[in-house]
Amino acid sequence: MTILSTRRAALLMMMLIACQHVLAAPANVDQLQRLSAGFVDKYRKGSSEKEREDWSASSFLQEIESQQESLRQLQAIDPEGLGLEQDIDRRLLTGIARSDINTAQQQRRWENDAAMYLPSSQLGQLFEPAFAGSGAQRLQQLSTLLSALPERLDQARKNLKQPPRRFTEAAIFQARRSLKTLADGRAGLPAMNAENTAVFDRAEAALQDYLAFLEQDLLPRSTGSWQLGREAYDFILQKRWYMDADADQILQRGRGAFAETEALAQAVAARIQPGKHWTEVFETLKDDHPPADGIKQAYQQQMDAARAFVIENSVVTLPEGERVITIDTPPAMRRSSPFGTFQTADPFDGGLEGRLILTPIEAWMTPEQQAQRLRSHSTAWIPVIAVHEAYPGHHAQALKVNENPNLLRRVVSESIFSEGWGLFTEELMFELGFLQGDDVRLTQLRNRLWRAARVILDVSLHTGQMSFDEAVEFLVEKVRFEPYAAELEVGMYIRNPTYVLGYLIGMQEIEAIRADYIALHGEPQPPSEFYDRLLRIGSIPPALLREELLTSNSTDHDPD
Secondary structure, eight states: HHHHHHHHHHHHHHHHHHHHHHHHHHHHHHHHHHHHHHHHHHHHHHHHHHHOOOHHHHHHHHHHHHHHHHHHHHHHHHTTTTTTTHHHHHHHHHHHHHHHHHHHHHOOOOHGGGGEEEEEEEEHTTTTTSSSHHHHHHHHHHHHHHHHHHHHHHHHHHHHHHHHHHHHHHHHHHHHHHHHHHHHHHSSSSSOOOOHHHHHHHHHHHHHHHHHHIIIIIIIGOOOOOOHHHHHHIIIIIIIOOSSSSHHHHHHHHHHHHHHHHHHHHHHHHHHSSOOOOHHHHHHHHOOOOOOOGGGHHHHHHHHHHHHHHHHHTTSOOOOOOEEEEEEEOGGTTTTTEEEEEOOOOOSSSEEEEEOOOOOOOOSOOOHHHHHHHHHOTTTHHHIIIIIISSSSSHHHHHHHHTTTTTHHHOOOOOHHHHHHHHHHHHHHHHHSSOOOOHHHHHHHHHHHHHHHHHHHHHHHHTTOOOOOHHHHHHHHOOOOOHHHHHHHHHHHHHHTTTHHHHHHHHHHHHHHHHHHHHHHHHHSSSSHHHHHHHHHHHHHHHHHHHHOSSSOOOOOOOO
16 A cells, blocks of 8 residues: 555544544534533522422432433533533533532431421512512412412421421421411402312411421421531532532631731721721721611612723623612511512523612611611611622623523522622722722621631531531621621521632632733733623633633543
């Protein structure tokens, strides 16, 4: 065979191999797209507990098996032939699936969380005065919900084993609240026929029986632990978020940030009131606040000012027609949301409106309660929240990711990036000159100290290095929390391990990505050159985001 014919044969073989790859790639892409679409569809449907009809233990185990099957299908996808973004989607879904499975197997909520069987939030929404529907529609939805409740609570009694005592105590509180909501709400409903009356009566009796079960049977045997454990904690860090760190290393990052931030706060406080501890100075700042009837306007003014600053300085490119409005928290939600929440633009409907939902200072409160609530809306606090929630915080973040045609990226929201971005913007807007004044700076640093404390406490709680009461004491003494608020805060940590790491650790990861981007490409001019690209990628683990942002090719695939 001549050299020429040998070369032709080799070229033909290379072409055949390439064709095989081209033919194989669409099957991989189709499989990935199908699994991605399934994830998006699940997101659209909302909370599985709202949709759930079967509350048996076997149904929860079947869900885990379904997730395991999805994971097997993801792991069967050959990354060869996938584009970089597609392969990152593969690894993103793989990390979420394997972490969700591992955490579900560790927590076994159907055996340990009595509150999950109570429809507290659904009842509150259906009895909301501003319910979007007629009285007949409200009654129909309530009847559907309540008719299934007795069987649901009966199944709960069969499922629950030896839950953590604090989980059972929380369920007792929610059961009492649900009974009150049901009793108070019935009075305002249209006249009911005998069938509906029977449904409500049976549901109320089932709730009463469940409350008695919680208090008399379950509480005495509530000896379980809420700790996730070191191994499962590291699993989330390394297998979901692809971090090259374990719980101990994250704990050290939290402690380091706490010490550094505390020193900065003390230095600022010394300029405001020399000789006083920063906590004393911070408390005095709360005395300066808008009047009760001026709270919404104060927040709106600061959000509008932040928006103008972001546009003028090209921090993030905002689409035409976007806005953020400030509204009151619906009455039925005010007890569970005493300060407020933020609602970003929907990822599907093309909406451009964000909503800052604030709980008003109400007439039923005592003068002392009103004064305390007003202090939580200090003049120094409001601009920091305007930045974090609206511009260039979560509102701008949602708008940019919604520009991504990849629906999966619009709906995935890993706290290690999403919450990290909110905290990152506070420091960014200080660096750029929007957040000004020592009072605002001290408030911002106190908020960062709180987020550093969250890292210390979350890791320590779930790896057995700190008790619940010790964590509460830490927040009260070190971050100036009221004891009641500190208990609610720590209660969130024990239910949602690793979530609160996202604020500080996410901020640090974004800072590192920005530094590496500048090292590669120089300082972005304008800043939106970097931030627009960063946010469009989505709220995915920074390790994956970094790869997509900073590289055009990748052959280093996670072995799963």
